[in-house]
Amino acid sequence: MDTDLQQFSSLMLPALEQELQRAVQQAEQPRMEGLGAMIRYHMGWEGQGSGAEAGGKRIRPLLVLLCAAAAGGDWHAALPGAVAVELVHNFSLVHDDIQDQSPLRRGRPTLWTLHGVAQALNVGDTLFTLAQLAVLRLADTVSLEAALEAGRVLQETCLALTRGQYLDLSYEGRTDLSELDYWPMVSGKTAALLSACTFIGARAAQAQPATCQLYRRFGELLGLAFQAQDDLLGVWGEATATGKSTASDLVSGKKTLPALYGLSRQGAFARRWAQGAIREVETPALAAELEAEGAREYASAAAERLTGQALETLAQAQPVGEAGLALNELSRRLLKRAN
Numbered sequence: 293m294d295t296d297l298q299q300f301s302s303l304m305l306p307a308l309e310q311e312l313q314r315a316v317q318q319a320e321q322p323r324m325e326g327l328g329a330m331i332r333y334h335m336g337w338e339g340q341g342s343g344a345e346a347g348g349k350r351i352r353p354l355l356v357l358l359c360a361a362a363a364g365g366d367w368h369a370a371l372p373g374a375v376a377v378e379l380v381h382n383f384s385l386v387h388d389d390i391q392d393q394s395p396l397r398r399g400r401p402t403l404w405t406l407h408g409v410a411q412a413l414n415v416g417d418t419l420f421t422l423a424q425l426a427v428l429r430l431a432d433t434v435s436l437e438a439a440l441e442a443g444r445v446l447q448e449t450c451l452a453l454t455r456g457q458y459l460d461l462s463y464e465g466r467t468d469l470s471e472l473d474y475w476p477m478v479s480g481k482t483a484a485l486l487s488a489c490t491f492i493g494a495r496a497a498q499a500q501p502a503t504c505q506l507y508r509r510f511g512e513l514l515g516l517a518f519q520a521q522d523d524l525l526g527v528w529g530e531a532t533a534t535g536k537s538t539a540s541d542l543v544s545g546k547k548t549l550p551a552l553y554g555l556s557r558q559g560a561f562a563r564r565w566a567q568g569a570i571r572e573v574e575t576p577a578l579a580a581e582l583e584a585e586g587a588r589e590y591a592s593a594a595a596e597r598l599t600g601q602a603l604e605t606l607a608q609a610q611p612v613g614e615a616g617l618a619l620n621e622l623s624r625r626l627l628k629r630a631n
Contacts (some may be wrong), residue, residue: 294344295617295618296614296615296618296621297621297622297625299614299618300357300358300361300614300615300618301354301574304354304358304367305350305354305358307371308350308353308354308357308374308375308378309350309382310369310421311312311371311372311374311375312335312375312378312379314335315379315422315425315426316331316332316335316374316422318329318422318425319331319418319422319565321490321620325613327414327415327418329380329416330403330407330411331415331418331419331505332413333403333406334382334385334397334400334403334415334419335347336348336380340400341399341400341402345398346398346399346400346610347398348398350378351376351444351622351626352374352378352381352485352486352489353374353375353377353378354374355486355489355490355491355493355511355619355622355623356373356374356377356425356489356492356493356494356496357370357371357372357374358493358615358619358622359489359490359492359493359494359497359507359511359611359619360373360493360497361497361615361617362493362609362610362611362612362613362616362618362619363493363494363497363499363503363504363507363611363612364497364499364586364612365496365498365499366497367615368433369430369433369434369496369497370427370430370433370434370492370493370496370497371433372426372427372428372430372432372433372439373426373427373430373442373492373493373495373496374492374493374494375423375426376423376424376426376427376442376446376492377423377446377485377489377492379419379420379422379423379426380420380423380446380450380485381420381485382414382419383417383419383420383423384416384453384457384485385397386403386404386412386413386415386416386419387413387416387457388412388457389402389403389412390404390409390412390416391405391457392540392544394540398442403415420450423446424443424446424447426488426601427439427442427443427446427492428443429620430442430443430496433496434495434496434498435498436569437618438495438496438498439606441495442491442492442495442496443596445488445491445492445495446488446492448488449484449485449487449488450486451483452479452480453480453481453482453484453485453609454480456476456477456478456479456480456481456482456484457480457481459473459476459477459480459481459600460477460481460546460547463477463546463547464544464545464546464547465545466547467555467565467566469547469552469555470555470556471549471552471553471556472551473497473547473552474547474548474549474552475516476539477547478515478516478520479512479515479516482515482516482518482522483511483512483513483514483515483516483517483518483519484512484515485515486511486512486515486518487509487512487515488508488511490507490508490510490514491504491505491507491508493507493513494507494508494609503609503610504569505627506605506606506608506609507606507609509605510602510605510606510609511602513598513599513601513602513605514598514599514623514626515601516598517594517595517596517598517602517626517627518595518626519549519597520549520592520594521591521595521626521627522599522630523548523550523591524549524550524588524591524592524595525629526540526541526546526548527541527548527550527551527579527582527588528579528583528588539572539575541571542570542574542575542578543569543570543571543575545569545570548591549587549590549591549594550582550587550588550590550591551565551582551587552583553585553586553587553590553591554581554582554585554587557585557586557587559581559585560581560585561578561581561582561585564578564581592605595627596627599623599626599627602623603620603623603624606619606620606623607610
């Protein structure tokens with residue numbers, strides 16, 4: 293028997309994909325076929341290995357649509373907002389892959405490795421612009437006021453994303469950081485966009501301002517939990533499931549929650565970290581040392597705690613019907629995911 297989440301996903305995701313395709317078509321002018329092809333490759337629609345897995349789970353737009361339904365609205369009206377957040381997410385992925393020099397994204401070669409940094413930047417910039425155009429369509433499906441408010445939140449979110457990315461990159465060469473430095477970074481890199489998703493969904497349902505703010509806080513807490521879980525997968529996940537090497541976070545010196553916890557223990561992991569760049573061949577032993585020092589358990593408990601707080605906040609927003617149950621189910625699945 294299908295769960296509430298499966299039932300909603302089977303209705304919402306095909307409609308979302310249609311709207312995404314329509315939005316991307318705006319970039320495909322005469323003599324711009326190559327630009328369109330690069331976008332479609334990154335979105336998972338074309339090229340070797342294309343398909344649902346290459347496109348990602350579309351978690352963020354699904355959150356928009358579920359929140360719209362749970363807040364008592366018509367989720368179809370929220371589709372422009374859902375498209376906008378997914379395009380922003382993919383813009384950030386294209387740029388992140390360049391900055392991190394990541395060779396793989398969702399198990400496929402990243403855009404910059406295939407077409408060079410310059411053209412990948414163009415694709416990212418195009419996705420960003422298409423997102424801003426998409427969110428304005430809420431004026432047609434909901435109201436001008438909703439479109440302007442959602443557009444403002446989306447722009448604030450993009451600023452938060454770039455701030456979070458700045459911190460992430462600037463932290464890589466530092467050895468004086470603690471967990472206190474971690475949460476502002478991930479609040480920008482991850483929580484801000486999930487917070488925008490849940491707010492835009494509630495706003496598209498024309499919920500009361502106080503209710504919209506509860507949904508926004510729900511998304512923020514969920515985003516923090518999501519990042520803590522992502523950090524776990526970055527060290528102890530399966531590369532075949534995550535689509536990226538589990539060595540990359542340690543090799544690049546990223547200040548993930550497990551790494552910062554390990555540094556605070558001042559044990560064998562911290563001593564090796566202080567010696568300089570970590571080679572990929574060392575990462576299995578270092579991951580085992582981190583786990584022995586309690587980092588895996590600590591990060592897992594943080595993700596669990598934040599998910600609980602997120603669900604408490606969602607309950608205060610009083611979501612209605614099966615969509616509310618689906619939101620709960622999605623939140624719990626994000627904590628238990630393997631990729």
